Amino acid sequence: MRSLQQVQDWPVKNAAAAVVTADGVSSIGDTERVFRLASVTKPLVAYATLVALEEGAVELDQPAGPPGSTVRHLLAHTSGVAFATPEVIAEPGARRIYSSAGFELLADFLTAQTGIEFPQYLREAVFEPLGMTTAVLDGSAGHAGSASLADLTLFAGELLIPQLISRQTFDEATSVQFPDRNGVLPGYGSQRPNDWGLGFEIRDGKTPHWTGSGNSARTYGHFGQSGTFLWVDPEIGVATIALSDENFGDWARTAWPKFSDSVIAETHNTQ
Numbered sequence: 001m002r003s004l005q006q007v008q009d010w011p012v013k014n015a016a017a018a019v020v021t022a023d024g025v026s027s028i029g030d031t032e033r034v035f036r037l038a039s040v041t042k043p044l045v046a047y048a049t050l051v052a053l054e055e056g057a058v059e060l061d062q063p064a065g066p067p068g069s070t071v072r073h074l075l076a077h078t079s080g081v082a083f084a085t086p087e088v089i090a091e092p093g094a095r096r097i098y099s100s101a102g103f104e105l106l107a108d109f110l111t112a113q114t115g116i117e118f119p120q121y122l123r124e125a126v127f128e129p130l131g132m133t134t135a136v137l138d139g140s141a142g143h144a145g146s147a148s149l150a151d152l153t154l155f156a157g158e159l160l161i162p163q164l165i166s167r168q169t170f171d172e173a174t175s176v177q178f179p180d181r182n183g184v185l186p187g188y189g190s191q192r193p194n195d196w197g198l199g200f201e202i203r204d205g206k207t208p209h210w211t212g213s214g215n216s217a218r219t220y221g222h223f224g225q226s227g228t229f230l231w232v233d234p235e236i237g238v239a240t241i242a243l244s245d246e247n248f249g250d251w252a253r254t255a256w257p258k259f260s261d262s263v264i265a266e267t268h269n270t271q
Contacts, residue, residue, distance in 0.1 A: 003262035004028040010255050012227065012246035016149040019263050020156040020239040031150040034134050035243040038224030039186075041137065041145030044126060044155065045103055046075055046199020048118075049110060050165045050173055051125040057113045060198075064109040065102065068092040074106040075198040076177035081105065096183030096194040100142025107141035129164055130154045143224070149243055152230060156239035159220075159232045173198040174220045174234070185209075186225070187248060203231075210252070212260030223248065229256060238267050 007017045007028050016029030037044075049071065052058045060072040069079040069092040079102045080090040086101050107118040114121055119137040127135045132154055135147035162170040176195045183194035185201075188208050195202040203211055203219040210223045211231050221231030227244035240263050242256065 001026040001263070001266055003259065003266045006255070006259050006262060007242065010244065010246070011251050012244040015227075015242065015244040015246075017242040017259075018149055018153045018156070018240070019267065020153055020160065020241070021267060022160070022237055025153050025157075027149060027153070029149065029243075031153075032134070032148050033243075034146050034148050035228060035245060036224075036226040037145040037147055037228050037243075038143050038226035039100070040152075040222050040224040040228045040230055041141065041143050042100075042103055043199050043222050043230065044135070044145055045107060045118075045122065045137070045141045046173065047155075047158075047164070048122045048125045049075060049106060050169050050198065052110055052114060052121070054165055054169060058110065065105045066092065071106065071109070072177060072198065074102045074109075075173075076196050077102060077183070078178045078181060079105070093178055094181075096178070096181040096196060098183065098186055100140060103142040104140055126155075126164065127151075130158055149241060152241045152243065156230060156232065156241055160234075160237060160239055174200055174202070174218075176202050176204070187223075187253070208253070210256050212257045212264055214261045214264040223252075223256075227252060231260070233264070236264065236267060238263065 007015050018027035061070050064071045065074050065079045066088045073079040073092045077098050080088050080092045081099050081102050111118045132151035135151045137145050174197045180193050182192045185191045191206050195204045200220040204217045216235035219233045223229035225248045227246045230241045232239040
């Protein structure tokens with residue numbers, strides 16, 4: 001794909017990217033190089049939680065985290081805990097407060113419910129079934145994942161056609177939870193509303209945004225401060241992944257939407 005060539009012009013030392021459709025995978029860069037995922041870790045953690053849900057180990061509306069919070073609140077960034085600490089700064093459900101600490105609380109809760117240390121549960125529930133051989137969680141469930149492009153393309157394929165969880169669970173995870181909650185989208189400021197699913201950010205009408213202007217409102221995914229992103233647009237059946245070793249900044253705000261729009265235009269022309 002011609003659009004993938006843009007990645008070679010990014011101001012980064014190392015980068016790899018892929019476009020995944022029903023017809024297969026196109027990629028550029030070293031597909032086996034392992035990158036820090038930063039917050040792209042969160043969708044992986046969320047997916048393990050959804051597997052636990054279907055196994056009966058947890059329930060979405062089961063109390064978890066601070067008083068009044070549930071598993072659903074933690075996944076949807078509405079538990080009321082702060083970004084980096086479990087300090088409660090709002091009533092559960094009142095605001096969209098993006099929180100890595102909330103995902104750490106979620107992982108601790110999964111460990112308590114399953115009796116399995118969360119990194120192991122994540123590996124057994126998601127990484128191994130999908131064949132993600134380099135993926136690992138080594139620290140915080142909010143941001144300490146790492147994986148290769150090859151592994152993330154396998155996860156993207158799962159997000160296009162879910163096999164590990166039911167379609168009903170998947171559709172709920174990629175639909176807006178607690179609608180009309182305002183909040184700050186890291187790197188992009190206040191969003192009204194700031195819509196999220198269960199571990200996935202929902203694009204809706206957000207502006208500015210890290211995806212392309214051509215992405216549909218139903219696009220879901222995540223980006224990471226380490227210079228990584230993964231989005232899936234179910235309207236066109238396309239997933240796009242970019243991994244780099246340059247932290248998110250002005251370069252990404254410019255390059256990522258342009259790249260995403262090029263991918264969308266090119267895949268439309270070939271469908």
